[in-house]
Amino acid sequence: MEFKDNEAIYLQIAAFVSDQILMGKWPAGQKIPSVRDMAVELEVNPNTVMRSYEFLQGLGIIYNKRGLGLFVADDGFDKVKAYRKENFVRQNLPELFKNMYLLGISIDEISLQYQNFQAQQKDELKQASNDENKQ
Amino acid sequence: MIQINNLNFSYNSKKPLFKNLNLSLKAGHIYGLLGKNGAGKSTLLKNIAGLAFPQSGKCLIDGTESSKRLVSTLQNLYFIAEEVYVPALTPGQFLERTAGFYPAFSITDFYSYLKILDIDPDLLMTKMSYGQQKKMIIAFGLATNTGVLILDEPTNGLDIPSKVQFRKLIASVLNEERCIIISTHQVRDLDSLIDTVLILEDHRIVIENSIDELTEKLFFGVFKDLTGMNVLYEEDTLMGKYAIVENTAGKFGKMDLELLFNAATTNSSKLLNVLKPATLHE
Numbered sequence: 001m002e003f004k005d006n007e008a009i010y011l012q013i014a015a016f017v018s019d020q021i022l023m024g025k026w027p028a029g030q031k032i033p034s035v036r037d038m039a040v041e042l043e044v045n046p047n048t049v050m051r052s053y054e055f056l057q058g059l060g061i062i063y064n065k066r067g068l069g070l071f072v073a074d075d076g077f078d079k080v081k082a083y084r085k086e087n088f089v090r091q092n093l094p095e096l097f098k099n100m101y102l103l104g105i106s107i108d109e110i111s112l113q114y115q116n117f118q119a120q121q122k123d124e125l126k127q128a129s130n131d132e133n134k135q
Numbered sequence: 136m137i138q139i140n141n142l143n144f145s146y147n148s149k150k151p152l153f154k155n156l157n158l159s160l161k162a163g164h165i166y167g168l169l170g171k172n173g174a175g176k177s178t179l180l181k182n183i184a185g186l187a188f189p190q191s192g193k194c195l196i197d198g199t200e201s202s203k204r205l206v207s208t209l210q211n212l213y214f215i216a217e218e219v220y221v222p223a224l225t226p227g228q229f230l231e232r233t234a235g236f237y238p239a240f241s242i243t244d245f246y247s248y249l250k251i252l253d254i255d256p257d258l259l260m261t262k263m264s265y266g267q268q269k270k271m272i273i274a275f276g277l278a279t280n281t282g283v284l285i286l287d288e289p290t291n292g293l294d295i296p297s298k299v300q301f302r303k304l305i306a307s308v309l310n311e312e313r314c315i316i317i318s319t320h321q322v323r324d325l326d327s328l329i330d331t332v333l334i335l336e337d338h339r340i341v342i343e344n345s346i347d348e349l350t351e352k353l354f355f356g357v358f359k360d361l362t363g364m365n366v367l368y369e370e371d372t373l374m375g376k377y378a379i380v381e382n383t384a385g386k387f388g389k390m391d392l393e394l395l396f397n398a399a400t401t402n403s404s405k406l407l408n409v410l411k412p413a414t415l416h417e
Contacts, residue, residue: 008350008387009327036307043302044327045165046309051347 001042009044013052016042018061018080021072028074032062059083136162136314137183137283141192144175144182152178154338155192162282163311167329168318169396174335176318177217180285183316184214196283210237213276217288221260221268229260229275239280248274251300266292273301277308284308286317290324302328322392332392334399342399344410346390352409354382355391367406368398381409 003012020026035053039046053070056062061076073079100110137160145151152175160166170176181187182194185201185208194201199208222229226249234240249256252270260268269292276284290298305328309315319325332349334342353367357374365381379398398406
């Protein structure tokens with residue numbers, strides 16, 4: 001995993017775990033890699049991974065089963081989504097608005113683009129499930 | 136685990152290397168020791184390992200002076216020097232003659248590390264390349280399972296895949312009982328592996344902070360305009376000022392070890408004041 005320069009590594013690892021949950025790769029109840037395994041995989045200090053996991057536990061996205069390890073919470077998916085949404089509104093949206101304002105892009109123009117994007121995503125999903133059915 | 140109290144050391148009485156140097160290192164951490172050429176990184180490591188003796192002051196490992204070179208201390212300590220010395224033996228023969236000094240040595244770990252680092256256990260070490268010799272000694276050092284593991288410039292001479300394997304191995308061997316100290320100039324090799332930064336400058340340790348503390352107190356970034364910020368260090372770039380500012384917004388950015396190093400080894404009083412406000416009043 002390549003780390004970006006603008007965010008603490010522990011937050012980037014937490015985002016990586018969140019992505020796995022959002023993409024459905026790690027569903028509710030799934031055991032997540034141990035601190036050591038994750039540290040080896042990402043070539044980072046185990047204490048950093050520990051901090052990421054504590055951060056995610058604090059948000060209720062993962063939980064600790066004593067002696068068994070860490071698992072994705074039943075409502076982990078919803079919690080990741082809510083947390084990401086809050087971040088988006090706080091961080092990304094002001095930046096988007098600033099660019100729209102500077103470049104004179106109207107909300108209607110964005111709305112149209114977004115509808116196209118949604119349609120495209122749906123097509124891709126359909127295509128993917130068709131491919132799966134064929135196999 | 137390691138305690139250095141008022142260490143004074145010099146090779147030449149006119150030029151003291153350390154003046155009342157203090158340092159405290161705990162188990163469960165990977166420390167990155169940085170310093171300019173000639174600042175005394177290797178000498179400090181040798182003092183810790185009992186390979187150089189303080190002129191005054193003490194280097195203690197678990198409460199015992201390492202300069203006494205007691206068996207109980209040395210069997211729980213492994214020092215990997217920057218320039219490794221290897222006898223005309225195969226790794227297997229080296230193991231038979233040397234592993235016995237380390238009660239916690241794991242033969243299984245040793246052969247697994249050799250395999251990971253792609254070293255032939257039956258090849259004479261004197262026939263190996265420099266990088267291979269170094270990897271062999273790294274495999275041996277990790278397999279000793281000593282409480283203190285000191286590595287002086289371990290990634291020098293390692294090829295790119297070996298550096299990746301080295302990072303994975305170090306991440307896998309850290310545990311609550313182990314204290315790992317790595318000195319390096321290759322900060323990019325190790326910046327996500329270490330959790331505490333030690334910077335040796337001006338005969339003492341000027342920075343002794345965890346990466347968490349550093350990113351909590353400092354913010355590293357490129358700024359077009361620095362007005363209103365407490366600028367601790369800055370460099371000019373095409374994009375603007377690449378600077379370390381006091382972190383007042385509560386953001387958690389990524390630390391740039393190179394920039395921190397440049398800041399700590401040039402005019403650093405502002406930076407050090409932000410990191411250690413308490414020492415001002417002592």
